[in-house]
Amino acid sequence: MGNVSTDFTLLKHIITPRQRAQKLPVDVSRLEKIIREEIPQALSKQAPANFPELYSNLNRYMASFMISCCLIS
Known part of the structure; x- marks a missing residue:
């Protein structure tokens, strides 16, 4: 069985956003524009x-991606 204090410190380190987490290592603005504007526009006539379910899932995955990038960087 592990040391509870050490385990808690490690968990806290993993889930605490770092100072530089505000800036992603890559520019995802183009990807965000495609997801938020271009996909709905392209499919507005023949979706x-x-x-709606696919688009909701895509937005949720994008949000998870953004959070993951912030935690990893």
């Missing part, structure tokens, strides 16, 4: 029936 598949499950588009």
